[in-house]
Amino acid sequence: MLNAKIPEGPLQDKWRHYRSTAKLVSSANRNKLQVIVVGTGLAGSSLAASLGEMGYRVTCLCFQDSARRAHSVAAQGGVNACKNYKNDGDTVFRMFYDTIKGGDFRSREANVYRLAECSANLIDQAVAQGVPFAREYSGYLSNRSFGGVQVSRTFYARGQTGQQLLLGAYQALMRQVAAGSVSLLPRHEMLDLVVIDGKARGIIVRNMDSGALERHGGHAVVLATGGFGKIYYLSTLAMGCNGSAIWRAHKRGAFFANPSWTQIHPTCLPQSGDYQSKLTLMSESLRNDGRIWVPKGREDHRSPNEIPEPDRDYYLERRYPAFGNLSPRDISSRAAKERIDAGYGVGPLKNAVYLDFSRAIREQGKPKIEEKYGNLFRMYQKITGVDAYQQPMRISPAAHFSMGGLWVDYELMTTIPGLYALGEANFADHGANRLGANSLLQACVDGYFIAPATIPNYLANEIKTGPIPIDHPAFAESEAAVRERLQVLVNIQGKSPADHFHKTLGAVLYDKCGLSRSQGGLKDAIGKIHSLRDQFYNDLLIPGGIDLNSELEKAGRVADYLELGELMCYDALTRNESCGAHFREEYQTPDGEALRNDRDFAFTSAWEWAGIDKEPILHREPLDFEVVTPTVRSYK
Amino acid sequence: MRIQLKIWRQQNRSKSGQLVNYDLPDVNPDMSFLEMLDTLNERLVRQRERPVEFDHDCREGICGQCGMMINGRAHGPLSNTTTCQLHMRAFRDGDTIYVEPFRATAFPVKCDLKVDRSAFDRIIQAGGYTSASTGGAPEANSIPIAHDVAEAAFDAAACIGCGACVATCKNSSAALFTAAKITHLALLPQGKIEGRQRVRRMVRQMDSEGFGHCSNTEACQVECPQQISVLHIARMNWEYNRSLAM
Ligand SMILES: Cc1cc2nc3c(=O)[nH]c(=O)nc-3n(C[C@H](O)[C@H](O)[C@H](O)COP(=O)(O)OP(=O)(O)OC[C@H]3O[C@@H](n4cnc5c(N)ncnc54)[C@H](O)[C@@H]3O)c2cc1C
Ligand code: SF4
Ligand code: FES
Numbered sequence: 032m033l034n035a036k037i038p039e040g041p042l043q044d045k046w047r048h049y050r051s052t053a054k055l056v057s058s059a060n061r062n063k064l065q066v067i068v069v070g071t072g073l074a075g076s077s078l079a080a081s082l083g084e085m086g087y088r089v090t091c092l093c094f095q096d097s098a099r100r101a102h103s104v105a106a107q108g109g110v111n112a113c114k115n116y117k118n119d120g121d122t123v124f125r126m127f128y129d130t131i132k133g134g135d136f137r138s139r140e141a142n143v144y145r146l147a148e149c150s151a152n153l154i155d156q157a158v159a160q161g162v163p164f165a166r167e168y169s170g171y172l173s174n175r176s177f178g179g180v181q182v183s184r185t186f187y188a189r190g191q192t193g194q195q196l197l198l199g200a201y202q203a204l205m206r207q208v209a210a211g212s213v214s215l216l217p218r219h220e221m222l223d224l225v226v227i228d229g230k231a232r233g234i235i236v237r238n239m240d241s242g243a244l245e246r247h248g249g250h251a252v253v254l255a256t257g258g259f260g261k262i263y264y265l266s267t268l269a270m271g272c273n274g275s276a277i278w279r280a281h282k283r284g285a286f287f288a289n290p291s292w293t294q295i296h297p298t299c300l301p302q303s304g305d306y307q308s309k310l311t312l313m314s315e316s317l318r319n320d321g322r323i324w325v326p327k328g329r330e331d332h333r334s335p336n337e338i339p340e341p342d343r344d345y346y347l348e349r350r351y352p353a354f355g356n357l358s359p360r361d362i363s364s365r366a367a368k369e370r371i372d373a374g375y376g377v378g379p380l381k382n383a384v385y386l387d388f389s390r391a392i393r394e395q396g397k398p399k400i401e402e403k404y405g406n407l408f409r410m411y412q413k414i415t416g417v418d419a420y421q422q423p424m425r426i427s428p429a430a431h432f433s434m435g436g437l438w439v440d441y442e443l444m445t446t447i448p449g450l451y452a453l454g455e456a457n458f459a460d461h462g463a464n465r466l467g468a469n470s471l472l473q474a475c476v477d478g479y480f481i482a483p484a485t486i487p488n489y490l491a492n493e494i495k496t497g498p499i500p501i502d503h504p505a506f507a508e509s510e511a512a513v514r515e516r517l518q519v520l521v522n523i524q525g526k527s528p529a530d531h532f533h534k535t536l537g538a539v540l541y542d543k544c545g546l547s548r549s550q551g552g553l554k555d556a557i558g559k560i561h562s563l564r565d566q567f568y569n570d571l572l573i574p575g576g577i578d579l580n581s582e583l584e585k586a587g588r589v590a591d592y593l594e595l596g597e598l599m600c601y602d603a604l605t606r607n608e609s610c611g612a613h614f615r616e617e618y619q620t621p622d623g624e625a626l627r628n629d630r631d632f633a634f635t636s637a638w639e640w641a642g643i644d645k646e647p648i649l650h651r652e653p654l655d656f657e658v659v660t661p662t663v664r665s666y667k
Numbered sequence: 668m669r670i671q672l673k674i675w676r677q678q679n680r681s682k683s684g685q686l687v688n689y690d691l692p693d694v695n696p697d698m699s700f701l702e703m704l705d706t707l708n709e710r711l712v713r714q715r716e717r718p719v720e721f722d723h724d725c726r727e728g729i730c731g732q733c734g735m736m737i738n739g740r741a742h743g744p745l746s747n748t749t750t751c752q753l754h755m756r757a758f759r760d761g762d763t764i765y766v767e768p769f770r771a772t773a774f775p776v777k778c779d780l781k782v783d784r785s786a787f788d789r790i791i792q793a794g795g796y797t798s799a800s801t802g803g804a805p806e807a808n809s810i811p812i813a814h815d816v817a818e819a820a821f822d823a824a825a826c827i828g829c830g831a832c833v834a835t836c837k838n839s840s841a842a843l844f845t846a847a848k849i850t851h852l853a854l855l856p857q858g859k860i861e862g863r864q865r866v867r868r869m870v871r872q873m874d875s876e877g878f879g880h881c882s883n884t885e886a887c888q889v890e891c892p893q894q895i896s897v898l899h900i901a902r903m904n905w906e907y908n909r910s911l912a913m
Contacts, residue, residue, distance in 0.1 A: 081800075095730070096785070097784065152804070155806055156801060157807075159803075163821040164817075166812060166813075167814065172807055172808055191729065191825065202791060205791045205795065206796045215788075240777055270724055306698055308701075309727075410728075413752055414752070414754070416697070480801075526713070528709055572713070574711070574716060579679070581720055
C-alpha cells in the first residue's frame, strides 16, 4: 500500500523526467492557492520564499521570536555539493554512492541521487544571495573534505555555515514578506493538523505570546519543523526543538519512518551536572588533529598529562587502524560508549574520553593549531574554563540528528494527501546514518528545488477548490481537542515540573534506545515509558494558565515525546539487525562490529498510529537497489 | 557560591514591573547564567509560582535569541559574549546581580525579561537582501570575489540580531545592526546592484521604528557578541550620503 511514486527510467533521468511531466499551475491561478509552511529553518524559509516568488499565497510560522533563529543557524561544519572545483574526480554518481554507503544501504536510491544532482545549484543560489562562503586567494570558492569521504566537496563559511545559509534564506523570505506574498507568524506553535475528507487542509496554532488559539487553512500544508533529537533531553539541539508538529500529523494519519534512527555525535562537551540542559557540539574537524584516548587502568585518578604513553589506550587507533580517529560518527560514538560503560571514562562524572592535541602541537607548533581551531579552543575554554592547549579536551557522545521522520514519497508528500514534510522532519535521504554536511544540503534542496516542483503537481487539482473554510466542523473539532489538551495539562496540578519528566525520559532513551539496543532493554524501556506517562498525567505541575507560559509550552512537548519515545523503542525492537546508528547487541560480529541483514531488513519501517496504549502498526517499504550493490561497511 | 538576584518581573506589556529579590544559596560556578535561571525557575514552579520568562534557544551563542541586562550591561560582565555563554564563574560568592530586560522604545517588554525585537525583522524586510529569486542564479564561480573582500563581508554578516547594541546604547540606536547588513551586502558584487535603494530604505525603516540616532559613543561594539565594528556605521553613513548624491 505504500507507494513511493518513484518515476520510471534510469536513475539519472528520473528527476528530469518528473519535472517534464509534472502538472503546473498557471501564474494567473497561483494567488488562489494558499500553502501553509510550518518552520523557518533552511527547509521552511527556502520553500516559503520560493513559493512566494512564484506567486502562491503562503503562511509561514515558527516558535522562535524571529524566523532567523531556527536551529539551522547552529550548523558549523559545512554543506556538501558536487561541483568538482578541486578536480579530484567528484561526480554526482560518486556523491550519490558515498551517501548511500554512509547511510549503510538503508535509503532510497532515487531520492539520494536527486539530492546529489541538485546540490551544485544550491551553491549558485546561496552565492547569489550573498552567502559569504570561504574563498581562495584567487577569489574562487574554497572546499574542504569532511566526514571520511575521499573528495573535497564541502563548502563552508568559517564555523558558521548554517547561520550564513539561513540568513540567505531568511532574507529571501523577508523580501517576500515585504512583497505581501508571505505572511509570517513568529512565536506561533502548531498544535494540530486539520484533515478534511482525507486531505490536509489546515492547522491549529497557538500564539505563544497571548495564548490564543488560531485556525489557518491551506490547500497544502508543509511541515519543515526540524529534528526531534531533543527527546533525549541532553542533545545538541536548541531548547525549543520538538517533535510535536510531526507527532500531531502522525496521530492524524501520517506514517512515521525509522523513528529510532538517531545520530549520536561523538565530539560534544560532556555533561557537567544535572542542572545542564544542553550539550554543545565541538566541530568534528577537531578529529583531524586530535587523538582520542582513555587510561588503560580503570581507577586511574592522575591528571591526563601525568599519564604516560604506555598507560593510555588510543582505542580508535587500536580498533580501526585504517581510519583511526577519523572513523565515522556512529562507530566513534559507539566505541566511546563501550569504554565509558566499561569503567574507563574520565572526568568528575566519568562520562567522557580525552581528545588530545599534544602530538599535533608538538609536530605542527601551537600557532598552526591555533590557526586551524582557535575559535573552537576559545569556545571550549569559555564553557569549561579549561585551556585545551595545555590539557586534553574532554568529549562525549550526544544525540544530534534524527534520520527518522515522517515517511514521504518521491514528491516529499506524506501518507496524508496534501501534507508534505521537508528537511530533517522527513526520513528521506540519510538512511541509517547521515554523512556530515549532507543535512544542510538536504534541507535546502528540499525547500529551494524539490518541493517547489512537486507541490504544484498536487495544487493543479485544487484550483477550483476555493478558499478553505476555517469554520468547517473539522477545524472546530481540532481546536476543541487542542484546547482540552492544554487545559488537562494545566489542571493536573501535581508536584513535578515538565523538565523532570523530560530528563527521566531522556535517560531511559539514552540507556536503552541510544547507541546500543537490545531486545530486553527495549521491552524494559517501553514499560518504563508507559509508567512515566502515567506519572506525568498524575503529577505534572504547571503554574499559571494557558496564556504566555513557557512551562505549558514545555509540558506540551514532553507529552508528545512520551508517546514518540515509545514508538522509537518499538521501531528498534522490530529491526533485528544492526545498521548505521542502529546497533542491536544481538546482531554483531565476534569482534563487536554491526551485522546488517539485507535479506530480511532491506526496507524502511513506516509506522501507523493505532491509538494510545495500542501497539503501532508496521508497514514496510522495500528498498530496491537497482544501481548499487550493498556491501559491508568496513573502516578497519 | 551564594548569589542574590534582583530580577525584573512584569506580567505583560500593559502592567508595570518591579525588581524582585531571590536568594540562591547554592550555585555551581560551572553553571551557565541561564542554567542558574533554570534552577531558580524549577524552584519557583515547585512553589507554584510563575517562573521568570526569558528568551533563549540555541544556548550556544549563535541564534541571538537570548539577551538581558545583567548588572547594567547587555549580556553581562564579559565583553563580546552572549548571555547563554556567560558562566557563573564570572561572578563571586556573595554577589548581588541585577537582571533586567533590554530596554528601548523600539523593544517593548512582553513579559519579565522577554522583549519584542520584531523591529529588526522589519529593518531587514525594508531591503536587507539581494533580489535573487530561486532558479536564476549563475554558476557560483562566475563571480570571483577577492579573499579579503569576502572576509570583510563575513565580518559584517556575522551579526546574530540579538539587540545588545541597541540595549547598551544611550540613544537606543540600531545603527550597528543596520550597518552590519548594509556593509555585508554593499561589499559583495551581488549586493552592490541594489545598494542605493537598500541603504535608503533600511535607514528610513530604522528611524521610523523609534530607534535613536548614533552619536558615536562606540559602546555597542564592546558588547556585540560578534565583535561587529563601528567602522560599519561609518560605511553606512557614507553609502547613505552617496545614495543621496547619486
Ligand atoms: C549543532 C548542530 C550542528 C550541525 N552541523 C551541521 C553541519 O555542519 N552540516 C550539516 O549539513 N548539517 C548540520 N547539522 C544538521 C542541520 O543543521 C539540520 O539538519 C538542518 O539545519 C535542519 O533544517 P530544517 O530546516 O529541517 O530544521 P530547523 O532549522 O531545525 O527548523 C525548524 C523550524 O521549525 C519550527 N518549528 C518546529 N516545531 C514547530 C511547531 N510545533 N510549530 C511551529 N514551528 C515549529 C522552528 O521554529 C524552526 O523554524 C547540525 C545540527 C546541529 C544541531
Ligand atoms: S550588531 Fe552585534 S550586538 Fe547588534 S544585533 Fe548584531 S550581533 Fe547583536
Ligand atoms: S540562546 Fe542562542 S545565542 Fe544565546
